[in-house]
Amino acid sequence: MKNILLRSLAVFGVMTSVHSQTINVNFSHYGGKQYVYVLERGSKKDTIATGKLDPAGKAVLVIPQAKKGYAGISHFVLTDGGGxxxxxxxxxxxxxxLEEQPNFENTKYxxxxENEFLNQKIQQQKAILDKAGFVQYGxxxxxxxEPLHAAFQQENENLQGQFTALRNETAKSTLYAAxxxxxxxxxxxxxSIFNQPEEEKAKELNLFIKEKLDMQALYNSxxxxxxxxxxxxLQQSVIKEDTALLADTKxxxxxxxxxxxxxxxTEKIVAVFTKEGKDEMVTAISQYTAKSGRLEKPAKQLTNAINAPVIGGSAxxxxxxxxxxxxxxKTLLFFYESGCNNCENEIHQLLGNYEIVKNKGYEIISVxxxxxxxxxxxxxxxxPWKEQLCDYKGFAGPNFQTYAIIGTPTFFTIDEKGKITGKYARLIDTKIINN
Structure with a gap:
């Protein structure tokens, strides 16, 4: 946890605003050091201030009026390292x-x-879990x-009670720290339970994310x-159902x-689904959110997914x-990238079945x-086919952008009217060569 919440030291800078929140700091070992102060915002970070501690290691940080109401984690980092x-x-x-290396024990708030609750509860949780690990060993x-087994069992039940009480106290708290x-x-x-079966724990954690997780708190965490x-x-390793993943995402x-x-x-989940090769999930979520009217200046990847051609639409x-x-x-449109293992496999399949594809009336176009x-x-x-397109712009090329290609290989089947009839990751899935 110290790697997450505490780096080697903390420093703050000076901003002036009589109506804003102020934080006074005193780190005597780091007088004169340069710092940067940052607030969290999803995948981004907002730099609020840069400056230098005075010779005594003191400074006053003022949260600007524009950030009034921010509740979340902030980072104070020395440009020389640490934070x-x-x-x-x-x-x-x-x-x-007053120590050279600030930590939970020697830093005073x-x-x-908020910070007192965080430090106290994290330390309490660590103490309970450390003891529980030792008890489990026993x-x-x-x-x-054997007599000692009963003693260890009693202590395990005692620790479980303490842990449950700590969880309940945290759940009831309205603090951001909770x-x-x-x-x-x-x-x-x-x-919630020591030595909980993995599948049971996974379902519990999934339930927390989809029903209880405060997304504003996560955004600033x-x-x-x-x-x-x-x-x-977690969904892919334990639940393993895309229908459940889609429903939970919604x-x-x-x-x-x-x-x-x-x-x-939406941008993040589309990026994750893209990386995992879940084209159908990307399409489903991008179309679902596009209809919501709630998207504000979506990033290019999401915009491309929203505007992607759909089955039944014109190519x-x-x-x-x-x-x-x-x-x-009738066209078989094939997007690929040389050297990609899956792409090379599909190229091999396409070359081996070229006559079948051609005899069924399909023109092949590769991009x-x-x-x-x-x-x-x-x-x-x-x-052996005529149309072989490549503009040497990679996935940024106009054809990849127009068709919203997020991974290769990708096949589109198109009928004689120019309508898209299917989108696939493998030639065999098109049913052209096995019908």
Whole structure:
């Protein structure tokens, strides 16, 4: 936890505003050091101040009026290295440490129930879990019929009671620190019961994310990316159902009040689904959120996903060296990248089944994401079909952008009217070669 909340030291800078929140700091060992002060905002960070501690290591940090109401984690970092993370939440408070290496024990907060609660509860939790680990070792070491086993069992029940009480106290608290601790527990995979079966714990953690997690608190926690990525990994490793993942994603979106956070979550989840090759999930979520009317200035990747051609719609024209090519005949459109293992497998399949595809009336058009002319060296790319497109712009090329290609290989089947009839990751899934 110290790696997350506490770096080697903390320093603050001076900003002046008579109506804003102030934080007084005193770190006597670091007088004259330069610092940067940052607030968390999803995948981004807002730099609030830069400056220098006075010779005595003191400074006054003023949260600007524009950030009034911010509740979340802030970072104070020395430009020479080191820093400290702590909570900011409408409090005028002071922090002091007279030691060279600030930590939970030697850093004093005055007037900050938030940071006092965080430090106290994290230490209590660590103490309980450390003891529980030792007790579990004892339970494994002694047989049930041995006297010490009963003693260890009694202590285990006692510690479980303490842990449950601590969780309940945290759940009832309205402090931001309490929400941060809940996020931390999720990331650490800490369930409600010691030695909880993994599947049971996974379902409990998933329930927390989709029904209870405060998304505003997560947005300002510094754990935005890790939590969303961790949740998707949890779904894939334990629950393993895309239908459940889609439904749970929509449930999370329905609980988000801020349009800014709604947009940020959509962008992040689309990026994660893209990385995992979940094209259908990308399409489903991008279309779902586009219809909500809540997206605010979505990033390019999300915009491309929203504007992606859909099955049943007209196939967009392709950009070729000779100009635009309108697709108005049966076509198998193949997007690939040389050297990509899956792409090379599909190229091999396509070459081996070329006559079958051609005899079924399909024109093949291949579009490469290669950045150089020699990207295909060492591979059999002597294609027998006429249309082989490559503008050496990779995924940023107009054809990849127009078709919203987020991963390769990708096949589109298009009918004689120019309508898209399917989108696939494998040639065999098109049913062209096995019908």
């Amino acid at each position: 400290m993370d702590f909570i900011v939440n409408k409090e005028n408070f002071s922090i002091s440490c 005055t007037g900050s129930p 339970l494994n070491l002694y047989k049930k019929e 929400r941060f601790i809940e996020i931390y527990r999720f990331l650490m995979g800490i369930g 510094g754990f935005w990316n890790q939590t969303i990525e961790g949740w998707v990994n 449930q999370i979106l329905s609980r988000i009040k801020s349009n800014e956070i709604y947009t940020a979550f 967009p024209a392709l950009q070729t060296a000779a100009g635009k090519k309108i697709i108005n005949k 490469a994401a290669d950045m150089t002319k020699d990207a295909g060296d060492g591979h059999d790319h002597a294609f």
